[in-house]
Amino acid sequence: MKRQVDWFLIIEVIALSVLGYITLKSAVITVQNGDVIVKKQMFFLLLGTIGALFFYFYDYRKLLNFVPVLYALTLLVLLTTLVLGKVIHGSKSWINLGVFMLQPSEPAKLIAILTIGYIAKNTRSNYLTFKTMLKLGFAVGVLLVLILIQPDFGTASVYIVMLVVVLFVLGLDRKVIIILIVFSILGGIFAWNYVFKPYQKNRILTVINPERDPLGSGYQVIQSKIAVGSGRIFGKGFGKGTQSKLKYLPEPHTDFIFAVFSEEFGFMGVAVVLALYMLIILRILNIARVALDKEGMIMAVAVAAVFFYQSVVSIGMVVGLIPTTGIPLPFFSYGGSGTITYLSMIGLVLNIYRKRFSII
Amino acid sequence: MFGEKHSLIRFRIIFFYVTVITVFLVLFLRYWYLQTVKGDYYYKASKENTLRVISLVAKRGDIFSLDGEKVASYKPALNIMLDRNRFSKKRLKEIALFLKITPSELKKRIKKYRKIPRYVPVPIKENISYDFLSYFEARKADYPELFVDIEPLRYYPYGKLLAHVLGYIGEPSVKELKKIGEYTFIGKSGIEKEYDDILRGKNGIKRLIVDSGNRLKEEKVIKQPVDGANLTLSIILPLQKLIKEKLGDYKGCVIVNNVNTGEIYALYSNPSFDPNVFTSRFERKKLKELKKAKGNPLLNRAIRGRYSPGSIFKVAVSFASLEKGISPSTSFYCPGYFEYGNLEFKCWFKPGHGRLNMYGGIAHSCNVYFYNLGLKVGIKGIDSFCKKIKLCEKTGIDIPGEKKGLLPTPEWKRMKTGKPWYPGDTINLSIGQGYLLVTPIEVARFVSFIANGGKLVTPHFLKNPKRNFSIREIDVNPAHIKVVQKAMRMVVTGGTAVKLSFLKVKVAGKTGTAQTISGGKGKENNSWFSGFAPYENPQICVTVIAERGGHSTDKAVPIAGEIFKFFDQNRELFQ
Numbered sequence: 001m002k003r004q005v006d007w008f009l010i011i012e013v014i015a016l017s018v019l020g021y022i023t024l025k026s027a028v029i030t031v032q033n034g035d036v037i038v039k040k041q042m043f044f045l046l047l048g049t050i051g052a053l054f055f056y057f058y059d060y061r062k063l064l065n066f067v068p069v070l071y072a073l074t075l076l077v078l079l080t081t082l083v084l085g086k087v088i089h090g091s092k093s094w095i096n097l098g099v100f101m102l103q104p105s106e107p108a109k110l111i112a113i114l115t116i117g118y119i120a121k122n123t124r125s126n127y128l129t130f131k132t133m134l135k136l137g138f139a140v141g142v143l144l145v146l147i148l149i150q151p152d153f154g155t156a157s158v159y160i161v162m163l164v165v166v167l168f169v170l171g172l173d174r175k176v177i178i179i180l181i182v183f184s185i186l187g188g189i190f191a192w193n194y195v196f197k198p199y200q201k202n203r204i205l206t207v208i209n210p211e212r213d214p215l216g217s218g219y220q221v222i223q224s225k226i227a228v229g230s231g232r233i234f235g236k237g238f239g240k241g242t243q244s245k246l247k248y249l250p251e252p253h254t255d256f257i258f259a260v261f262s263e264e265f266g267f268m269g270v271a272v273v274l275a276l277y278m279l280i281i282l283r284i285l286n287i288a289r290v291a292l293d294k295e296g297m298i299m300a301v302a303v304a305a306v307f308f309y310q311s312v313v314s315i316g317m318v319v320g321l322i323p324t325t326g327i328p329l330p331f332f333s334y335g336g337s338g339t340i341t342y343l344s345m346i347g348l349v350l351n352i353y354r355k356r357f358s359i360i
Numbered sequence: 361m362f363g364e365k366h367s368l369i370r371f372r373i374i375f376f377y378v379t380v381i382t383v384f385l386v387l388f389l390r391y392w393y394l395q396t397v398k399g400d401y402y403y404k405a406s407k408e409n410t411l412r413v414i415s416l417v418a419k420r421g422d423i424f425s426l427d428g429e430k431v432a433s434y435k436p437a438l439n440i441m442l443d444r445n446r447f448s449k450k451r452l453k454e455i456a457l458f459l460k461i462t463p464s465e466l467k468k469r470i471k472k473y474r475k476i477p478r479y480v481p482v483p484i485k486e487n488i489s490y491d492f493l494s495y496f497e498a499r500k501a502d503y504p505e506l507f508v509d510i511e512p513l514r515y516y517p518y519g520k521l522l523a524h525v526l527g528y529i530g531e532p533s534v535k536e537l538k539k540i541g542e543y544t545f546i547g548k549s550g551i552e553k554e555y556d557d558i559l560r561g562k563n564g565i566k567r568l569i570v571d572s573g574n575r576l577k578e579e580k581v582i583k584q585p586v587d588g589a590n591l592t593l594s595i596i597l598p599l600q601k602l603i604k605e606k607l608g609d610y611k612g613c614v615i616v617n618n619v620n621t622g623e624i625y626a627l628y629s630n631p632s633f634d635p636n637v638f639t640s641r642f643e644r645k646k647l648k649e650l651k652k653a654k655g656n657p658l659l660n661r662a663i664r665g666r667y668s669p670g671s672i673f674k675v676a677v678s679f680a681s682l683e684k685g686i687s688p689s690t691s692f693y694c695p696g697y698f699e700y701g702n703l704e705f706k707c708w709f710k711p712g713h714g715r716l717n718m719y720g721g722i723a724h725s726c727n728v729y730f731y732n733l734g735l736k737v738g739i740k741g742i743d744s745f746c747k748k749i750k751l752c753e754k755t756g757i758d759i760p761g762e763k764k765g766l767l768p769t770p771e772w773k774r775m776k777t778g779k780p781w782y783p784g785d786t787i788n789l790s791i792g793q794g795y796l797l798v799t800p801i802e803v804a805r806f807v808s809f810i811a812n813g814g815k816l817v818t819p820h821f822l823k824n825p826k827r828n829f830s831i832r833e834i835d836v837n838p839a840h841i842k843v844v845q846k847a848m849r850m851v852v853t854g855g856t857a858v859k860l861s862f863l864k865v866k867v868a869g870k871t872g873t874a875q876t877i878s879g880g881k882g883k884e885n886n887s888w889f890s891g892f893a894p895y896e897n898p899q900i901c902v903t904v905i906a907e908r909g910g911h912s913t914d915k916a917v918p919i920a921g922e923i924f925k926f927f928d929q930n931r932e933l934f935q
Contacts, residue, residue: 228402263406
């Protein structure tokens, strides 16, 4: 009898969630209604656990049968967001559900992953065909466009990365890969000249030279670098980070939460968290490798891609390696939609792992 | 074991594996570098909180009058700035005591800036004296959240004299802040608002590094400020002064403009206010007082005051009749009153003017003549002519806030009152009474239109930089313009404005004594005059209204006379 549960992954996720929760407690000390945020996050973690349990126990192959309904529902919710959504920070990404502000683009990530699995299941060929590629591109592309309209470029980029990684692993032709790279460079140049708004360009240029714009995005990067660096090896201790407490850091409980962690727990803490993220992603990739079928394999890959991209961007942004983008750090950043979605994804990959031998 | 069975997929998953490990290694190294190698450096930086970013305020452009005087400039002001990143609420009382303001006032001032990003230092005490500066400098080490900054403060040396032309500046609203993208004073009214883009410039950025004792260690200009550009207006300062003096205590306004180009040489609205009051961020009390003050000093009567034009409108009625084909030799008899049905309308000259033609009617401003003429032209004829010359429409003057007059039409009356248009309304309208309302600037444009031979100019102040202001040719018979001009000349040579006939320069114009809403006699009337000179080759148009100035000849005509005299003696200024 082979092992049914990947305890390593579960322990890693619990460890990260606990560290994230502790950091959040410290990060919100100076944020308005901080104690409410902490309580809410606890509630979200509980809901996320329920989500994870559901996706763990409900056989993913049966689940895939509901994908058309789920996908249509997601489209409907995303469209509703565009109409009735609440504008926060210039994007219409939220729906007010009274007790809870839902950001539909977060759970839609999980739906996109399931849709990818559904398409993979319904194509006979083992490798990527042109038709499959179109199907995948269309299914994810529609969600992507709806999120771009909001406009939420940060979240939209997650979908792009997810799609690219999935296509790559499914065996995208090497020539096509080269063509895509050329096109994305050309597209990048075009976007730079015609699509990006000045503030977005600013953020990108700031990565190269933070001194460029010390009043705007550059200021945030300088301050968050000071926060990270000043943590030194052992950190300033829980709740004792001065950078975050004196409000030098913007959004300490969401986008810049890892700066708070780095300041208070130092390089020792950072090393542990970086290792945990890496291990989680490698564990999920391992699940992809041993998965029974193509749909299981590719869904695990997609989940790995999401975690990889979001954690690297969020952690890299804090130290100025990557432009400032509003991408949350899974298990750390405050947010109900995200927390529930990420934990559910973990449930899904554990499900894939559990079913790796069962033929039926 | 799908992944294991297919070598390409297996290979690509392994490729992904390697990528993940590599990228995390980069992150690991980056954090290691920041936190161990550079750790002490950043630790010190965080301890001292040394970085401070301030904006270098761009100097707002100066404004010059036509005769070369600086009418809006700046003087340096010392402000005490608060760095809110280093400020803690616990120190509020202490700081307030130090700055010699009450804690609640300080709290209010800080609250004012809550929409501005925290890292932008904000002024909390402005325009401090040198005594206060030395007091501050001696103790600043105890107050690391405070520092002194110089700000160019807008200054209007002539105060009240040009307030309604220049307008004033103030702090941007949240909406304006978004539009201009930086925190700086912006034009709120008048020329300052209209040409804000030219005048404002763009702020620069300076980065300061200070030590924990608030002493400056290093400064670096990241972005140089771009100063605003200067403007030259067509205002002639001595003329403006003369007008202010002559208008004295009377409410009202005077406009002097070039009839051919629309350039405004003088525009003064009384009472006026001191725009220097508005440059303060905190003294809102004075502003509130101004808003409530008697006589409404903030109202620019020249462009926002709506008045009955009174007899000045008779010029328009004559013109309308000529355009309808009525001959100027058409004559009516004035016995001093006019009967229509069982209604009686009076002429202002009780004994009656006797038989008059159109020239006489205008020259003596005979009401009875115009009751007859108005009925003959009809409401439609009057309305359509007024629409053609855009009498009751905005002139497009280059200061914001212009209002338009009211041209009553039968449709308008039915909408407004539910009653039809009676001939009595036409009779009232014919002498510029009743519902009709105009603004002085509209009158100035109308009289300029007659003076320049049928062109509608856009009144404006801007001389430099050059900008195009439209001049529209209106399709009217040039012979009719000559008739009206001649009649207006007769007003001066032997009519109601005979006082002006003694001037060396030949003046033509029209007087008006408009009843105010309160009715009444004598002093209760608004005193109007609008005319142009020289008669043969018109150059300037003068429009005067003195509220409750009595009969036109009492107040408006003498003021206009002084202005024409000034023009005659100082022609070189009017270039």
